[in-house]
Amino acid sequence: MAGYFTDLWIGVTTVLQGMWVTFVHLFQPRVTVQYPREQVPMYSRTRATLVNHAEICGYCLSCKRVCPVNIFTIVGARAETGEDLGLLPDGKPKKMHILEFKIDMSKCVYCGLCVDACDTQSLRWEQPQEKPVFSRRELLHDFSDMTEEAKRRVREREEARKAAKAAAAKAAAAPSTPSSPSQS
Amino acid sequence: MSLAPLVFSLLFVAGVIGYIAVFALLAIWLERKVSAHMQDRLGPMETGGWHGWSQTLADLMKLLLKEDIIPTAADNFLFRVAPYVVFVGSFAAWAVLPFAANLIGTNINIGVFYLVAVSSTVVIGILMAGWASNNKWAMYGAMRSAAQMVSYEIPIALSLLVPILLAGSLSMQDLVKIQAGGFWHWTVLRNFPFPFIAFVIYFWASLAEVNRTPFDIPEAESELVAGYHVEYSGMRFAMFFLSEYANMFLVSGVVTAVFLGGWHAPLPALEIAAETSALGHAITGAMWFSIKAISLVLLQMWLRWTLPRLRVDQLMHICWKVFLPFSFVNVLLVSLWAALSR
Numbered sequence: 001m002a003g004y005f006t007d008l009w010i011g012v013t014t015v016l017q018g019m020w021v022t023f024v025h026l027f028q029p030r031v032t033v034q035y036p037r038e039q040v041p042m043y044s045r046t047r048a049t050l051v052n053h054a055e056i057c058g059y060c061l062s063c064k065r066v067c068p069v070n071i072f073t074i075v076g077a078r079a080e081t082g083e084d085l086g087l088l089p090d091g092k093p094k095k096m097h098i099l100e101f102k103i104d105m106s107k108c109v110y111c112g113l114c115v116d117a118c119d120t121q122s123l124r125w126e127q128p129q130e131k132p133v134f135s136r137r138e139l140l141h142d143f144s145d146m147t148e149e150a151k152r153r154v155r156e157r158e159e160a161r162k163a164a165k166a167a168a169a170k171a172a173a174a175p176s177t178p179s180s181p182s183q184s
Numbered sequence: 185m186s187l188a189p190l191v192f193s194l195l196f197v198a199g200v201i202g203y204i205a206v207f208a209l210l211a212i213w214l215e216r217k218v219s220a221h222m223q224d225r226l227g228p229m230e231t232g233g234w235h236g237w238s239q240t241l242a243d244l245m246k247l248l249l250k251e252d253i254i255p256t257a258a259d260n261f262l263f264r265v266a267p268y269v270v271f272v273g274s275f276a277a278w279a280v281l282p283f284a285a286n287l288i289g290t291n292i293n294i295g296v297f298y299l300v301a302v303s304s305t306v307v308i309g310i311l312m313a314g315w316a317s318n319n320k321w322a323m324y325g326a327m328r329s330a331a332q333m334v335s336y337e338i339p340i341a342l343s344l345l346v347p348i349l350l351a352g353s354l355s356m357q358d359l360v361k362i363q364a365g366g367f368w369h370w371t372v373l374r375n376f377p378f379p380f381i382a383f384v385i386y387f388w389a390s391l392a393e394v395n396r397t398p399f400d401i402p403e404a405e406s407e408l409v410a411g412y413h414v415e416y417s418g419m420r421f422a423m424f425f426l427s428e429y430a431n432m433f434l435v436s437g438v439v440t441a442v443f444l445g446g447w448h449a450p451l452p453a454l455e456i457a458a459e460t461s462a463l464g465h466a467i468t469g470a471m472w473f474s475i476k477a478i479s480l481v482l483l484q485m486w487l488r489w490t491l492p493r494l495r496v497d498q499l500m501h502i503c504w505k506v507f508l509p510f511s512f513v514n515v516l517l518v519s520l521w522a523a524l525s526r
Contacts, residue, residue: 008506018490022222032226 036132047125050108050115052101054145057122058088059096063114071107072114075100077154089120097154098144106139196289200278208429211481212240218482219489250418255318258415262316267416267423269309274431277302281437282356284447284469285458295356296344299438300337303393306431307333310402310412313424317415325411328496329395329402335500336392339507343386345515346379347371347442349522360446370445378518383443385511387480390435392499394428397488401496436480440473444480447473 033040042048064072076096079085085094115123133139144151213228217235220227228236254263277299279289292298307330314326348354350371351362363370372383392399403411413424440446447469449455458465494502 004505015487015491019486022486022490025224026218026221028224030221030226031224034226034229 039132042127044127046127049105049126049128050103050141051124051126052103052143053122053124054098054101054143055086055122056088056094056120057096057098057101058092058094058120059098060119062117062119063123066113066117068111068113069107069109071104073100073102073104074098077158080157097146097150099146099151099154101143103141103143104139105141106136193289196287200275200289204275204278204426204430204433207433208426209240209244211429211432212243212425213237214482215485215488218485222486222489244422247418247422252419253415253417255415257318259316259318262312263415264420266309266313266316267420267427269312270306271309271423271427271430273303273306273309274427274434276305277434278430278437280356281434281473282360282441282446283473284466285357285360286462287447287466287470288357291355291357293353293355296348296354296359296442299356300341300344303431303434304333304337306427313416314412317412319415322412322414325402325414329412331496332392332395332399332402332499332503335503336389336507339385339389339503339511340393342508342511342515343382343389344442346382346518349515349518350374350379356441359442360448363445363448364452365448366452367445367450370443370448372443375518375521378514378521379443381510381514382518383439385507385514386443387439387483389503389507390439391484391487392503394431394435394484396432396484398491398494399499400488400493401499432481432484433477436477436484437473439480440476444476445472 059074059076061074064070064074076098079095079097085097088094112125115125118124146154213236216239217227228239230236231242232238254260280292280295280299282288282291310329310333311326314322314324314329317323347359351359353359359371367373371379373380391397395402401411403413413421416424449468449472454468456464456468
């Protein structure tokens with residue numbers, strides 16, 4: 001019988017205590033950060049985005065092979081025998097132009113396997129420079145280090161080489177007609 | 185045959201529907217903001233600009249545009265009718281809410297009796313919804329809700345007997361009129377402490393009537409998904425939601441009218457009598473009534489975000505072993521007091 005009344009008393013007092021707690025919290029500052037209008041400050045040692053330094057990229061495609069989500073789109077072109085593209089960190093000459101090196105950050109899962117796999121350590125984690133964006137297209141980053149003019153020249157050269165190869169293959173498949181000297 | 189009473193009734197009905205709609209929009213937004221700030225966060229902030237005031241409108245648009253899904257094996261007729269039965273149960277009881285001395289749907293002399301009777305028909309709608317959904321969880325929710333609502337009718341009726349005894353009448357306007365003259369005349373402070381106990385019991389029992397936390401087992405989001413309205417989507421669900429908020433205001437309105445002075449101002453100086461100006465009285469009376477009722481709605485929200493849900497056996501224990509004995513003894517003691525002071 002006494003338990004009945006003490007339970008009732010405890011019930012009443014605890015409800016009032018709870019109401020006091022929620023009342024106090026009603027006037028406390030909120031913890032929400034209204035991103036992107038407000039931002040939590042980023043420290044200088046934040047490493048939250050992928051950057052590829054194309055001048056030391058060896059076009060080994062390890063990053064593309066190891067990525068579990070396939071976010072890399074890499075297009076390269078072989079350098080000509082006379083062209084000098086500089087040296088890779090291990091001393092060997094760089095042999096490939098990097099026409100396109102697109103990373104789709106909207107799909108990246110931040111596993112870091114690509115950075116671990118990179119031979120020359122051209123692909124690294126770095127501090128993000130850009131502000132938040134409103135379209136997914138803006139999360140597609142291209143790390144090719146060639147000018148538009150240079151890319152156009154290399155692409156035209158590649159196309160000419162392919163056309164010449166196709167013409168040579170056709171000529172070789174039809175031996176009756178005399179083959180004309182191929183223009184390379 | 186004069187048309188004036190008919191026209192007045194139709195205008196009143198349109199006014200009440202408008203009031204319910206606006207109140208529901210406001211209350212749902214307020215609930216989200218209050219719950220957010222109590223949990224140290226913000227709530228709606230974007231829709232409509234200032235603190236997301238049109239969030240509820242946006243949600244309403246979304247619900248209207250949703251596909252109307254009726255389960256294949258559901259009882260088609262009952263499924264369609266259930267939300268409207270629930271709505272009518274709460275809406276019809278608004279006819280006796282005294283917004284002002286000259287602003288009441290109908291001043292019948294059995295106002296309180298009508299109120300309690302009509303709001304019990306909500307139970308039928310809930311059972312229909314649970315049964316017609318052809319879903320055992322909806323059925324559980326509906327059965328629990330029916331048990332809860334029917335059991336809590338008894339403390340409600342007994343607590344309402346206290347002001348009825350003090351006023352000597354069942355009419356809502358009479359119950360308000362005896363509270364004239366300032367807040368010290370309000371029923372909750374008269375003949376202390378018995379009407380105060382009746383006020384507390386009625387308030388808690390009414391939380392159970394409207395399925396609010398801590399008595400919200402029928403719609404326990406984490407246990408029964410949504411209880412009896414789990415199979416409802418789009419506009420039908422919006423109807424249930426609207427009925428819940430209409431019911432919330434209804435019970436707060438009844439507490440205000442019967443215990444907290446109804447349309448009287450807290451101080452006599454602030455009041456405009458009906459004789460002085462009919463329109464002035466109507467406006468200020470309705471304003472005082474709404475302020476008090478909405479404060480009680482805020483109190484209901486405060487309790488919702490403070491207390492955990494009760495188990496169904498704890499709920500039944502509180503009803504039958506705490507509220508019922510207390511309200512019963514309360515009625516006996518008030519009758520004794522009234523008889524002795526005659």
